[in-house]
Every structure is written in structure tokens, then in C-alpha cells.
Amino acid sequence: MKAVHFGAGNIGRGFIGKVLHDNGFEITFADVNKEIIDALNAEKGYTVHIAEENGASYDITGVSGINTVDNPGQLEQAVLEADIITTAVGVNILPIIAKSITPHLAKRLEDPRPLNIIACENAVMATDALKEAITNETGKLTASNIGFPNSAVDRIVPIQKNERILDVKVEPFYEWVIEETEWAGTDKLEGPNYVQDLMPYIERKLFTVNTGHAAIAYYGRTLGYDTVYEAMTDSKVQIFLNEVLAETQDYITAVYDFTAEEQEHYIDKIIKRFTNPHLSDDLNRVGRGVMRKLGPNDRIIKPLVYLHNEGENHEALSKLVMYATKFDNTEDPEQVEMNSLISEKGIEGFLTEHSGLESDLTKEVINTM
Ligand SMILES: NC(=O)C1=CN([C@@H]2O[C@H](COP(=O)(O)OP(=O)(O)OC[C@H]3O[C@@H](n4cnc5c(N)ncnc54)[C@H](O)[C@@H]3O)[C@@H](O)[C@H]2O)C=CC1
Numbered sequence: 001m002k003a004v005h006f007g008a009g010n011i012g013r014g015f016i017g018k019v020l021h022d023n024g025f026e027i028t029f030a031d032v033n034k035e036i037i038d039a040l041n042a043e044k045g046y047t048v049h050i051a052e053e054n055g056a057s058y059d060i061t062g063v064s065g066i067n068t069v070d071n072p073g074q075l076e077q078a079v080l081e082a083d084i085i086t087t088a089v090g091v092n093i094l095p096i097i098a099k100s101i102t103p104h105l106a107k108r109l110e111d112p113r114p115l116n117i118i119a120c121e122n123a124v125m126a127t128d129a130l131k132e133a134i135t136n137e138t139g140k141l142t143a144s145n146i147g148f149p150n151s152a153v154d155r156i157v158p159i160q161k162n163e164r165i166l167d168v169k170v171e172p173f174y175e176w177v178i179e180e181t182e183w184a185g186t187d188k189l190e191g192p193n194y195v196q197d198l199m200p201y202i203e204r205k206l207f208t209v210n211t212g213h214a215a216i217a218y219y220g221r222t223l224g225y226d227t228v229y230e231a232m233t234d235s236k237v238q239i240f241l242n243e244v245l246a247e248t249q250d251y252i253t254a255v256y257d258f259t260a261e262e263q264e265h266y267i268d269k270i271i272k273r274f275t276n277p278h279l280s281d282d283l284n285r286v287g288r289g290v291m292r293k294l295g296p297n298d299r300i301i302k303p304l305v306y307l308h309n310e311g312e313n314h315e316a317l318s319k320l321v322m323y324a325t326k327f328d329n330t331e332d333p334e335q336v337e338m339n340s341l342i343s344e345k346g347i348e349g350f351l352t353e354h355s356g357l358e359s360d361l362t363k364e365v366i367n368t369m
């Protein structure tokens with residue numbers, strides 16, 4: 001069984017690569033990072049270290065790399081042989097990945113073996129976005145051997161520097177939930193959970209793990225912290241995190257069938273993950289892509305707008321919007337763009353135009369500070 005995985009970064013190597021390897025796949029990583037691809041081709045393997053006391057280490061073998069900048073032609077053979085294509089590149093990059101896959105797809109689909117294509121990104125229904133970008137180029141795909149399951153991926157993998165460039169340290173917890181209805185073929189992966197309806201799982205994850213993380217990053221930075229672990233030692237951050245997650249709990253339990261008790265249990269588990277002393281996770285990583293994170297369907301604005309419309313408490317999420325607009329990671333191009341939009345249009349103009357907030361909610365958000 002062969003896999004092509006786009007994005008040989010932290011999640012690619014540390015999470016998706018490990019699951020595919022454990023399922024017996026030979027993995028070809030496709031990436032624009034020459035150093036990583038050269039190392040994959042030289043080493044043919046790497047080690048995943050679990051970040052806990054006496055944590056285990058797992059050798060991932062049978063891997064290779066394609067540099068999609070220097071050798072895009074090598075993708076053809078890899079796609080033709082693939083049983084699965086996955087991505088972990090960042091949701092904004094998916095249209096570029098679509099352009100890499102599309103030229104080889106028709107020929108691959110003449111082969112009756114099932115092909116599943118799955119985007120493993122932090123966004124609601126990211127595979128749908130990848131599928132749309134692909135079908136914009138190919139027109140409607142009628143082959144019955146192709147599946148585009150959406151998925152939710154959850155494993156904290158900080159930016160890190162290791163002695164061996166490919167090795168990667170990951171938290172012990174992981175969850176990969178896949179949309180069963182869209183899966184092509186009968187051979188499923190061991191490890192992921194397959195569900196009929198993904199929305200409850202993806203929104204619960206995005207609006208708990210990722211909203212919570214955003215709260216630590218954006219508020220923690222205003223208090224001068226650099227890492228999640230440091231910020232979580234401050235009771236002000238803990239209190240704010242609890243307030244934010246109580247609000248998103250109201251969203252999750254109102255919109256889906258999770259009970260308050262189930263959600264509280266889920267939150268407890270996640271807060272423990274945020275205080276893992278064996279991981280050092282930079283607030284700049286957790287807060288990266290600030291414009292994406294302030295988008296209408298992302299982790300802050302969607303639950304905020306819902307709670308506002310329902311007349312429910314949304315004060316902590318409103319403050320979180322303001323902390324996000326004050327983030328200061330000028331190495332992130334999205335931060336630079338946001339700063340320039342805010343100086344041109346003001347916070348009010350930015351939140352109305354970019355986040356899609358109605359003017360009454362925009363005013364309310366601004367007045368929380
Ligand atoms: N790190 C984490 O804890 C988690 C990250 N995610 C999501 O996983 C995705 C990847 O995140 P990370 O692995 O942390 O990022 P990363 O920055 O470590 O890896 C992304 C990789 O994609 C590559 N890439 C960029 N443009 C590309 C292109 N055009 N073609 C091929 N490769 C390209 C980069 O060179 C890099 O190696 C993101 O959507 C993120 O939101 C999801 C859950 C956890």
C-alpha cells in the first residue's frame with residue numbers, strides 16, 4: 001500500500017505519517033522544503049518521540065520525499081501508485097496542492113483501486129475545500145473509486161529543533177476522526193475513528209482545543225508570556241481559558257448532542273494536555289495565522305456570532321477577539337497584513353469586513369476593552 005502525503009512538517013511526520021506507517025503504508029512525502037526532502041531521501045526514516053515521562057520512541061521507515069519545487073514531475077508516478085493521498089500543509093495552501101494532484105488524477109482513476117484523498121488541517125470540512133479546488137480544474141469527478149472524506153485531526157506537535165532534523169516530538173494524545181460516508185473502498189485505516197456525521201466532532205475539537213489554545217496564545221502574550229506552559233502557570237490565563245471554554249461549551253451543547261457533563265470531561269482532558277511539562281509550545285505557533293483564526297467560520301468568530309444571536313453570554317469570546325487583534329508576531333505575514341488593515345480601516349472596519357461581524361456586535365466587542 002502506498003501513500004502520498006503533502007506537507008512533511010510536524011503533523012505530517014509526527015502524526016499522519018506515523019498512522020500511515022503503522023498501517024503498513026510506504027509513504028512519499030511531498031514538500032517545498034528542500035532540506036527536509038533531502039533528509040527523507042538520505043535517511044529513509046525518522047523517529048517519533050512521545051512527550052511524557054519515559055516516553056516511547058517509534059521508528060518510521062519506508063519513507064521518501066519529492067521536492068515539488070525542483071522535481072514536480074516525480075509526483076506523477078507517486079500519485080499513480082497511491083492508495084491514499086493526505087495533506088497537512090495549512091488550509092490556505094490546499095488550492096496549490098490541488099494543482100499538483102489534478103494533472104495525474106484522471107490516469108490514476110482508470111486504475112480501479114480505491115483512492116482516498118484527505119485534508120488533515122485545522123478547519124471545518126477542509127477536504128471539501130480541497131475537492132472543490134480539484135474539481136474546479138477537472139470538472140465533476142464521476143469515478144466511483146475515489147473518496148474525499150473530511151476529517152478532524154488532533155495532536156499537539158510544537159515547532160522544534162532536534163539533533164536529527166526529521167525526528168519529531170509529539171504529545172501522547174491523538175485523535176483522527178474520518179467521515180465514513182465518503183470513504184472509498186472497504187480497507188479502512190486502524191487508529192482513526194470513523195463516524196457518519198463529522199460536524200459534531202470537528203466543531204467540538206476546533207471550538208475547544210483550538211479556541212482554548214487561541215485564548216492562551218492571545219491573552220498570554222498580553223501578559224508577556226512566550227510559551228503555552230508558562231502562560232498556563234498564571235491563574236489569570238487559567239480563569240480566562242475557563243471562561244472562553246464555558247462559552248464554547250454553550251455553543252457545542254446547544255448545537256450538537258453532547259451533554260454538558262461530556263463536554264466538561266472533554267475540556268478537563270484538554271486542559272491537562274495544555275499543561276504537559278514535556279512540551280514547549282511557542283505562543284507564536286499557537287497564534288499563527290491570526291487572520292485565518294479571525295475568519296467567520298473559524299474558532300473564535302463562529303461561536304461568538306452564534307451566542308450573540310441567541311442572546312447567550314459571549315463576553316470572553318469578545319475579549320478574545322480584541323486580544324487577537326493586538327497580537328504582536330510580526331514574523332507572521334498574516335499579522336503584518338492584519339496590522340496594516342487595522343491601521344487603514346480601524347478595528348471596527350477590520351472586524352466588519354474581515355470577520356463579517358454585524359456593526360452592533362463589532363461595537364460590543366470593542367467596548368469589552
Ligand atoms: N502542529 C499541530 O499541533 C497541529 C497542526 N494541525 C494542522 O496541520 C497542518 C500542518 O501543520 P504543521 O504540521 O504544524 O505545520 P508545519 O509548518 O510543521 O508543516 C507544514 C508543511 O507544509 C509544507 N508546505 C507548505 N507549502 C507547501 C506546498 N505548496 N506543497 C507541499 N508542502 C508544502 C511546509 O514546507 C511544511 O513542511 C495545519 O493545517 C495545522 O493547522 C492540526 C493539528 C495539530
Ligand SMILES: O=P(O)(O)OC[C@H]1O[C@](O)(CO)[C@@H](O)[C@@H]1O
Binds near residue numbers: 155210286287288
Ligand atoms: O495549527 P493552527 O490552526 O494554526 O493552530 C494551532 C492550533 O492547532 C494545534 O496545532 C493542534 O490542534 C493546536 O496546537 C493549536 O490550537
